[in-house]
Amino acid sequence: TFRFCGGTFPGKTEATIGVDFREKTVEIEGEPSFLVCFPSQVQVWDTAGQERFRKSMVEHYYRNVHAVVFVYDVTKMSSFSNLKTWIEECNGHAVPPLVPRVLVGNKCDLKDLIQVPSSLALKFADAHNMLLFETSAKDPQESQNVDAIFMCLVWL
Ligand SMILES: Nc1nc2c(ncn2[C@@H]2O[C@H](COP(=O)(O)OP(=O)(O)OP(=O)(O)O)[C@@H](O)[C@H]2O)c(=O)[nH]1
Numbered sequence: 001t002f003r004f005c006g007g008t009f010p011g012k013t014e015a016t017i018g019v020d021f022r023e024k025t026v027e028i029e030g031e032p033s034f035l036v037c038f039p040s041q042v043q044v045w046d047t048a049g050q051e052r053f054r055k056s057m058v059e060h061y062y063r064n065v066h067a068v069v070f071v072y073d074v075t076k077m078s079s080f081s082n083l084k085t086w087i088e089e090c091n092g093h094a095v096p097p098l099v100p101r102v103l104v105g106n107k108c109d110l111k112d113l114i115q116v117p118s119s120l121a122l123k124f125a126d127a128h129n130m131l132l133f134e135t136s137a138k139d140p141q142e143s144q145n146v147d148a149i150f151m152c153l154v155w156l
Pocket residue numbers: 013014015016017047048049050106107108109110135136137138139
């Protein structure tokens with residue numbers, strides 16, 4: 001969220017408590033009629049990962065949601081394995097099937113530490129009807145790919 005909304009990677013991060021909310025205005029190119037139809041304000045809710053910091057907020061995360069981004073850490077197989085739980089939670093909150101969902105493997109800059117092969121992630125994404133992006137929030141050269149994730153969701 002920081003890379004997309006702020007254009008940088010924070011030097012120091014702290015665990016998200018409750019929710020971290022950011023927004024960004026994007027320019028959507030297209031027919032004038034499309035410009036009328038599509039919102040240009042993107043609001044991103046970064047939910048807390050740790051159970052103790054998210055308990056009271058869960059209901060709010062899913063209210064009026066227009067898209068869901070599931071992020072795992074490519075250097076941590078456990079974060080990939082946990083995706084099932086996050087998807088079940090999302091389903092349990094009646095997020096309509098037409099709400100687009102994408103899967104993002106983050107930390108691709110740590111090439112020597114990768115534990116989750118792309119092929120496995122792609123299979124999982126296919127099985128859950130999601131697009132897969134592999135990227136790095138840290139690597140400035142990947143910033144366009146991070147933008148692409150959100151811009152793709154604006155169009156979906
Ligand atoms: N190398 C590398 N480190 C990253 C990247 N993205 C995040 N990190 C680091 O991973 C750690 C956790 O990042 P967070 O953004 O707090 O992760 P989170 O999943 O939002 O965690 P919660 O706040 O608990 O929900 C921090 O030390 C970040 O600097 C990345 O693309 N590459």
